[in-house]
Amino acid sequence: MPLRLTPTFRDVLAGADRPLIGMWLCTGSPVAAELCAGSGVDWLLIDMEHAPNTLPSVQLQLQVVAAYPVTTVVRVPFNDPVIIKQVLDTGAQNLLVPMVGTADEAGAAVSAVRYPPEGIRGVGSALARSGRWGRVAGYVSEASQHVSLLVQIESGDAVEHAAEIAAVEGVDGVLVGPADLAASMGLPGQQTHPDVLAAVRRVFAAVTAAGKKVGVNAFDPAAADAYLTDGAHFLSASADVTILARGSETLAARFIPAAPDGSTDTY
Template sequence: MPSEHSHHTFASRLNGLTAPIGTWLMSASASTAEALGYAGFDWLLVDMEHVPIEYRDLWHLLQAIQCGGAQPIVRVAANDPVLLKRALDLGSFNVMVPFVENAAQAQAAVDAVKYPPLGTRGFAAVHRASRYGTWADYGKEANDAVTCILQIETPNALANLEEIAAIPGVDALFLGPGDLSAACGHIGNPGHPQVQMMISDAIVRAKKIGMPMGIVGGTPELVQSYLEQGYAFAAVASDIAMMMKKANEFLTTLKAHQAPAAVATPY
């Protein structure tokens, strides 16, 4: 694997002229992941927190995403060094860590994704990330190649935003409107004015300290409004949500033109 990987990281794209647009992969389907890459998504998130994706599945999903031309981001199930190490060894250079609440948890995440002396990530020479040992300098270059994204999902995490962002090795933050709305007592309603106010305040603070921040929205219009506020990257909906939306539209259109079925009478 050539060393230029370290110069084309996901993090390096977060201060460009255009915001990378992605979506959530909830189907765990490699063919869907590949197709969405060909559709033009810049990045695709493999959700190992809410979807029963095993690491063997992740292997094939990463192959499919990279074949389709998108960048994968793996959201691990928890802030756990073993989970992060395995995602990185399988060849994802971008990881997202859920529910980071404070600087200590942020430091733990960074430690897990960096090789010594910058962290404590365990080293193996031969795995998919190192192209099975053919990228001779992987161990030296991986620290610069990996993008570490931490999720801000509660009012407590928002209160600690600046101290979380100040940890060296944190490349970006990602605000989770769903969990934030639940934590504020508005479960299922990220559009609540209180939640939207917190979303707007978060990006103002993140921009002030120069920390790229991402977010997810359910519609293109909502995502565009977040980008106009200054969010550096965003996901729109998910593969399942997009499929269901189109399925419902097609069925509604077709069934609207069908004559009512005749009702058989017993006599």
């Protein structure tokens, strides 16, 4: 009996009646991925750009998370057709391509996720998890239906091109990265600076006007609330490493007295 793949993030976003809340997976651990998959969040992102995730670890996390009612996105390290091809072959159905600054770069990402004649993706699904080793009927001819593509706007220059980027056919949504955006604006570490917030809202307006979905990273709860009010369709609110770091710090602060110099004595 032929197998069916899960709905893409594009499909899930189209059917959502509220903003979708997600989080990053940065540990590379399938145990952490499974813990987060059962948390109740709407979507997870396996990060290959700033986390120690490799092709085998990505595939393992995809397999573990598949048992749960959550959508998984994989962020590739950069806009490279070979890496994109390999990540798709692991079975990733939803990709996020970082640092997209122009419509041409967005078009290159679209080409990388599509088989010829629409794109340049190499055909190897019979050998890979993407088409479940030939068990998904018509995978090659219908592959674009099984893959959704998000691109990430992360610079001041990209903000200026947000409308053209969003208008590229095959781009299903745009995620704004305030951290790199702030740095590009000469405001490193100031993701909630008024100028950064204004730039994010400009992207929101441009992408929404193009009829596409728009999201944002917002680990600060107040910023997240504001972005949801501003019309974000999806939002990443934290990461596994962030929750572990802040939670362990809270535990230490609760039970270990601070030394006069502000440090803690763990002995």
